[in-house]
Amino acid sequence: MDAQTRLEINHIHAPKLVEYGLIEWDEANYRVKAGPNFERIRPLLELLDQHEESLPDDWIRLGTDEEDTSGG
Structure with missing residues:
Protein backbone atom coordinates (compact mmCIF):
# COMPACT_ATOMS: atom_id res chain seq x y z
CA MET A 1 0.00 0.00 0.00
CA ASP A 2 1.44 3.36 -0.94
CA ALA A 3 1.87 6.17 1.58
CA GLN A 4 -0.98 8.28 0.17
CA THR A 5 -3.46 5.41 0.39
CA ARG A 6 -2.39 4.60 3.95
CA LEU A 7 -2.76 8.27 4.91
CA GLU A 8 -6.27 8.42 3.42
CA ILE A 9 -7.32 5.22 5.20
CA ASN A 10 -5.94 6.37 8.55
CA HIS A 11 -7.27 9.92 8.50
CA ILE A 12 -10.38 9.84 6.31
CA HIS A 13 -11.97 6.50 5.51
CA ALA A 14 -11.47 4.38 8.65
CA PRO A 15 -12.51 7.16 11.07
CA LYS A 16 -15.73 7.70 9.08
CA GLU A 52 -18.63 -7.80 -9.39
CA GLU A 53 -18.14 -8.50 -13.10
CA SER A 54 -20.64 -5.73 -13.94
CA LEU A 55 -18.84 -3.06 -11.93
CA PRO A 56 -16.60 -0.46 -13.57
CA ASP A 57 -12.99 -1.59 -13.99
CA ASP A 58 -11.63 1.12 -11.69
CA TRP A 59 -13.75 -0.01 -8.71
CA ILE A 60 -12.12 -2.07 -5.98
CA ARG A 61 -12.62 -5.77 -6.59
CA LEU A 62 -13.67 -7.74 -3.53
CA GLY A 63 -11.88 -11.00 -2.92
CA THR A 64 -8.87 -10.21 -5.08
CA ASP A 65 -5.29 -9.97 -3.97
CA GLU A 66 -3.61 -7.63 -6.38
CA GLU A 67 0.09 -7.17 -5.77
CA ASP A 68 1.24 -3.74 -4.75
CA THR A 69 3.70 -2.77 -7.46
CA SER A 70 4.13 0.81 -6.23
CA GLY A 71 7.12 -0.10 -4.12
CA GLY A 72 5.34 1.14 -0.98
Missing part, protein backbone atom coordinates in the same frame (compact mmCIF):
# COMPACT_ATOMS: atom_id res chain seq x y z
CA LEU A 17 -16.54 3.98 9.10
CA VAL A 18 -15.91 3.89 12.86
CA GLU A 19 -18.15 6.94 13.33
CA TYR A 20 -20.96 5.19 11.43
CA GLY A 21 -20.47 2.03 13.50
CA LEU A 22 -19.61 -0.05 10.44
CA ILE A 23 -16.19 -1.13 11.69
CA GLU A 24 -14.20 -1.38 14.88
CA TRP A 25 -10.63 -0.33 14.17
CA ASP A 26 -7.50 -1.15 16.12
CA GLU A 27 -5.32 1.56 14.62
CA ALA A 28 -2.20 0.54 16.55
CA ASN A 29 -2.26 -2.99 15.09
CA TYR A 30 -3.93 -1.99 11.82
CA ARG A 31 -6.79 -4.45 12.32
CA VAL A 32 -10.45 -4.04 11.47
CA LYS A 33 -13.53 -6.04 12.39
CA ALA A 34 -17.24 -5.60 11.82
CA GLY A 35 -18.82 -2.89 13.94
CA PRO A 36 -22.25 -2.82 15.58
CA ASN A 37 -23.95 -1.43 12.44
CA PHE A 38 -22.16 -3.67 9.92
CA GLU A 39 -25.20 -5.89 9.39
CA ARG A 40 -27.06 -2.88 8.01
CA ILE A 41 -24.72 -2.74 4.99
CA ARG A 42 -24.06 -6.47 4.58
CA PRO A 43 -26.84 -6.85 1.93
CA LEU A 44 -25.30 -4.06 -0.14
CA LEU A 45 -21.83 -5.60 0.07
CA GLU A 46 -23.21 -9.00 -0.89
CA LEU A 47 -25.04 -7.47 -3.87
CA LEU A 48 -21.85 -5.76 -5.03
CA ASP A 49 -19.95 -9.02 -4.66
CA GLN A 50 -22.57 -10.95 -6.65
CA HIS A 51 -22.36 -8.44 -9.51
